[in-house]
Amino acid sequence: MYTQALGAILGLIACLYQYVYGQLLIIGNKPLSDMNILSIFCSYTLYPLCIIIFFMSLFLMLCSKHPNFFGKLDRVNKFTTHVTVIIGLLGCKYYFIIPGLLILYRYYIPVLLEDDLKKTKEEAQKQELIIELLNKNLGKHTIVKLLNVSYEEVEIINLQYCQTK
Secondary structure, three states, X not given: OHHHHHHHHHHHHHHHHHHHOOOOOOOOOOOOOOOOHHHHHHHHHHHHHHHHHHHHHHHHHHOOOOHHHHHHHHHHHHHHHHHHHHHHHHHHHHHHHHHHHHHOHHHHHHHXXXXXXXXXXXXXXXXXXXXXXXXXXXXXXXXXXXXXXXXXXXXXXXXXXXXXX
């Protein structure tokens, strides 16, 4: 949630930067002749969307204790964040890459790191099982064949466990 709020603030800064350099229109100005309909649409929607995303992330932090309301608001938040990032990339181009990554951080980084988390959990479970089997005085070669680990791993865990014992 905090990364989404930070991304929204950086998105607002990117919008202001684009407004200053004339790439986006300021609300109330007359459209320039070299602007197309897409840039006009992005100009009028991106800044309010970033403000909405900022306040929605703050509101989600406050409502995280109510699961029914949180789930409904989270679905709306997910749709709004994706639309904001798409419009931001169309309107601000590469200036909106970092804010877009921060806004979508919550939805995609845990998915990308899921394999690493599973590996660390499996390694921890395997280590606990090796320690348990060593406590039962099972032979190291049997543990190697049973759990398909290297003899060095079993020896290192045995030395570490014996030192802490």
